[in-house]
Amino acid sequence: MPAHVSWSLPSFRSVVAFTAIVFAVSGATVSHAQLPLHQRIDQLVNAAPLGPVAPICSDAEFLRRASLDLNGMTATRSEAKTFLDDPAPDKRQKLIEKLLASPRSARHLANTFDVALMERRADAHVPSPEWQKYLYESFLAAKPYDQLVREIIVADGVDPATRPAAKFFLDRTAEPNLVTRDIGRLFFGRDLQCAQCHDSPLVNDFLQSDYYGVQAFVVRTVMFNDAAAKKQFLGENADGDVAFTSVFTKESGVSAPRVPAGTFVEDPLLPIGEEYNVRPTDKTRPVPKYSRRAKLAEAITTTNNAQFNRNIANRVWAMMLGRGIVHPLDLHHSDNTPTHPELLDLLTAEIVAAKYDVKTLLREIALTQTYQRSGELPPDWNAASQQAATLLATLEAKQKEISAAIDQSKEAAKPTESEFDAVKKAVAPVRDELTKITATAVEARKQWDAATDVVAKTEAQIGPKTEAAKPLAEIATKAAEALAKIPNDADLKKATEFFQARVTALNNEVAALTKARNDQTAAAKPKADAFVAAATAINPVREKWAAEKAKLDAAREKAESTAVGIRSINANRNVVARRVAGLRTLAGYNEQIAKAAASQAVLVAKQAELATAQKMLTQAADDAAKTAAQKTVTEMIALLATAQQQAKSDGDVLAATREQVTQFCTDHFYVASLKPLTPEQLTASALSATGYIDMQTQTANAEIDKAAQTAAAAKPPVQVAVPLGGRDRQVEEHVFEKLIQANAGPFIAMFGGGAGQPQDVFYATADQALFYGNGGTIHSWAGVLATPLSAQQDPKLLAEEMYLHVFNRRPSDDEIAVVTTHLQSRADARVPAIQEMVWGLLSSAEFRFNH
């Protein structure tokens, strides 16, 4: 039984049995743990395919595909030639190792995760280069994915060393809805705003509570403008809850934090008034003693993280195969089922076992036959179509049984639902009491704090005045002594009287303040007592609530496991329904071929009949014969038109079926999918194809050598520190900064998706084509390659060089012929002619897509 069917209520047992049957149809077995992972993956995908399976791709296809998927760019001409000419049987494995060891793989992963997590939003508080550098160094150091996510969630932007990681929150201005939705989508694969897509209020409500559960983790996080640093940081308040109203049951409540499909993370009950390390004021960034955001980071990798794990396993798979086992990547729910549930379970388990090392999974996927499939299906689907017809009958029967089981399980869930509702109602008074008494204590604390503040303010005045009184009294005494010596001095007399009066006044002031302080202290006492009483009174209610809450949790757990059960059966129904639909199309294929062939034959026959009738018309002996022949011809023309229409419509149906079957096979990974190059891949690959990458690599090496020589020649010699990753990394950084980063801007603007929108949707627009045609960039890059190519006089060799550069493959004979003709037709302008061809290849579909 698949691991994700984890519920076990008695009423669902029969459905569990169905589940086993359903998955047995795919012939999958998950028990060969001793085999390497890539073989286990192939077993799950290939053991009993539902449709035709493509053969393994050619070396050239593999080279280009793996280079793009693991290093973010196509191979250079010399890399292509070396690989294609290498006779070693294990050269694909070696290539995978080489690509994964290259710093380019860290760069490509950094780019992939940047685009996935930030979706090309405009920079707000953390500049992209700093964030991308952080990601690059993380992947270079093989930082586990879970650690990366924890860093991204907890970073507050204060420490410059970890500030880049805070981009996820800071650049979304910590807006709770936005952050919640994106955490749901990107880290848990659940677009929680899609909760309306379900058919049971129970299921719906739990999905809705998933949304509020995530929001409860982040709702207390706020932006803080640090005036001195002139930067925005993240602060966090110690209070603030997520209140919600169910759109289904109109019930409302407050949600505690929890990750999707996880359990609630309860706040610790801190003493009232001691919630903060740093209290929030205009000038201070609030830092609570208990941070819910930190708890989110903890929750994703400690407990209840199944959905977190499934999301990353599915995303890594999609990086390589072009689509997820669940697709779209952010729509994991029971109405959008995985194509291969067991495969997703396997990958999920394995990425955890690999301690979230993304490259481990990438390597194993690259080694699979599934990854190495050609993009072309075998031409003959006859056997697959026959097999589909057989499988279809079995699955359709299962479909009926599951539908019945769903009704049954919904019925069975009803008592649990009402029980949960009843418990919710029953515990409400105690929860309300706790809320009320907590509010009372918080208010009492506030009053006491205010009273204490008043005392402190008075106290602050007494001190200086008391201290001033003493020297002033001395001055008054001294002045009186002086006056006694010269009693007629009017000015001195006045001064003496002034000092004496001031001394008296000051003493009175101190006395008054002291009295006030004593009064205020006395007045504060009852407030302190009131707070202590309120705080003490909380404890029994907290205890009472703990008992009630245990009841609530138990009821909720039961209700949720029921909901999970319904979702699970629903998911199974959808898995089967999707397979049934695909099989139905495939099963009808043979029939459609026959039908199309038959209507084609009718068409040919009708054409012949018409020709005969027309011949008779021309040979008609008399008017009567002519009229009869004319009538036959007219009839034949009408029949021919009908036959033509029939043939066309049958042909169209056949073509549509082929298209659907191909899509079905692509969705099930029996055939390689076509993946559009990302803007960054387009930039780097065009630079690789035109020779720039090679040139800049040479420059980088020369500069490093020169720096080393200069350092060695210095007196005394200077020790040059080699960074992590060594020379490869230095060269990669040089090439990236000087070439790829410097040129990617216009490509991103043209080929990237909208800011904050999913970036995995393909668009072809006229302005992209205009940029390629008239923008100058591609034309001039093509020119850079044209010059060295023009040195090659033999058109065949020239064609070979050009195709190795641009497509990483050798040209076919007919392609060589086209190149030869093109060169001959433009013999007067050889270099421009070559430039045109290079531009043509760079602008072609074969270059635009990864296949």
Next chain:
Amino acid sequence: MKCSYACQSPEHLIGRRQFLGGVAVGASSIVGGGIGTLTRPAMAEQLVKQQKRVIVFNMLGGLSQLESWDPKPGTDTGGPFRAIATSQTGVHISELLPHTAKQMHRLALIRSIDTKENDHGKGMHMMLTGRKETPGMAFPQLGAVAAKSLSPDSAGLPGHIIITPGGGGGRGSDSAYLGPKYASISLGNGKPPANSERPEAIAEAADASRNDFRKKANERFNLKRRTAMTDAFVQSYDQAQQMMAQRDVFDLTKESDADQARYGKHDFGRHCLLARRLLERGVTFVQVTHSNYDTHNENFNFHLEQLGEWDQPFATLVGDLGDRGMLESTLVVVLCEFGRTPNINHLFGRDHWGTAWSVLVGGAKIIPGAVIGKTNANGTQVTDREVTAGHLFHTYLNALGVDSSGSFDIGGRPMPIADPAYQGIKELIA
């Protein structure tokens, strides 16, 4: 609540590729022939009439309904201007719009809008997307939705254009999940879109030669790897070539002196003429902005001046569309972010007012001369057929023959075309 739109059903998933080319689910019937590739004028004229288009006049700042579509002369809120009779019997509008008054038999009014929104940004978001601003969500504007739903895949010109003073050919960010293909191109100075001219360094023959080589490469690749994606990619180059061939569509000097005089030489007049030119060439959606109506003081002087400029070019355009038989396929909308308060403040101004205001529509399937809804005697509240931005958005799409209850398929994600909580104003649609 079970959503009615296609939601990841297996049939839907398997048919997905058919929709990749940009066809709206549930609205496939409206995707018809384009005129971009056609050169024969008679045929092109025929298709111009069939292809649905939209022109939106965006009265930035918030046009006063009392000085335009819903005058209340002689009341405490009415202001100094009179109401005048129009070519539609029984419909009166402000005397500030004498030219538009002569076209009212072709247009219709919605006088019962309550958006409950008095903020410029939020009001504009509501009116252009048909939805309330929601944190964490971005919705496509009407122009992007119309371009995606109505533009033929083969269209050479952009489907979504905004004409605004200072606009310089750049791509807007108003298409949200519909993607860059449907984002607006902003025009204003008559500058054609970027890169639409062949550089001098590349001779025409060389351009043809390299494109020929490109096509041959694509044909070989497509023999075995043809998909909706490769089709869309190949098509984008054809569209680019069409755009290059039609660059003069952005050049107003190609219009007759008489027409230039009829529309007026000022910015707004030229922009209206440019809009006509674009609509005639098959551009799906054109938005023309006019500003500024945010008249917190001197409301009456400003409206006299602003509408004095706006009235004639607008009426001329409506007249031309009608006379040329294009109005039955072209939806006209005059909207803004909100109306203005009935209360006249101490600066003789009117303030922001989302509570009871009006929008003018016409053309396509809108019933000519219709008036929807009412406000009370002094315009302080809606008394009949209250509608909000969601209803209006559905109505615009319904007038264009788009089933607004359908969804777009965005990479497998179903996205409702319009807010499912609302419906169109049925009695306004023929």
